[in-house]
Amino acid sequence: MQQSAVPELAHTQTRPIHWVATAAAVAGVMALSSLLQSNPATAAQPAGPRTKAAHTATAPGTAGLDFPIACGPVKAxxxxxxxxxxxxDGNPETVAVVHCDAPMGTPPDGVYVITRASDGKPRVVATLLAPKTGDTVSDFAVRDGAVTATVFGYSSDDVPRCCPDLTDHVKWQWKNGSFVRSTPAGTHSV
Structure with a gap:
């Protein structure tokens, strides 16, 4: 019988204690790295009235807010x-698409603008799309100071709620003290 030149090494056989030791070592390295974090990078910001407020203000939340939507026994x-x-104004607003938690069907959406009141609590300040229109919202976004969305609607009461037959790409923007809805030319479809 021929003997191998390299004897079998004990550490090539994995045992549960090896996995425990490896996990402990990884956890130790992670804990140590969190203690030794470098300071965050800072950069000079351009002077301007909106710079500081825009970076320090947080957008209002939606939790516990009463939306102007009638849902009967189900919740919004x-x-x-x-x-x-x-x-x-340098302070962020939150825009929320809200509907009733209906057990079936396609409930209509409401689109609401939320800001902070003087006491710091969130409050609804505008309704961009009322649920009574019966429309639903898709491709919703807030960017460049405007709210954009694709709105699906119905041409008549005879159209089943599952199958909207109208599509509009809309934009709401703050102008002269109110939100103005616009629809770019050529975006209506049937």
Whole structure:
């Protein structure tokens, strides 16, 4: 019988204690690295009236807020939300797409703008799309001071709620003290 030149090494056989030791070592390295974090990078910001407020203000939340939507025995749910400075004051607003938590069917959406009241609590300040229109919202976003969305609607009461037959790409923007809805030319479809 021929003997191998290299004897079998004990550490090539894995045992549970090896895995425990490896896990402990990794946890130790992670804990140590969190203690030795470098300071965050800082950079000079350009002077301007909106710079400081825009970076320090937080957008209002939607939790516990009473939306102007009648849901009967079911509750209102926030389906989508996004934040941004819509009126140019340096403080972000939150825009929420809300509908009733209906057990079946396609409940209509409401689109609401939320800001902070003087006491710091969030409050609804504008309704961009009322649920009574019967429309639903898709491709919703807040960017560049505007709210954009694709709105699906119905040409008549005879159209089943499952199958909207109208589509509009809309934009709401703050102008002269109110939100103005616009539809870019050529975006209506049937």
């Amino acid at each position: 749910v926030v389906r989508k939300k996004a934040s941004g400075d819509l009126d140019g």
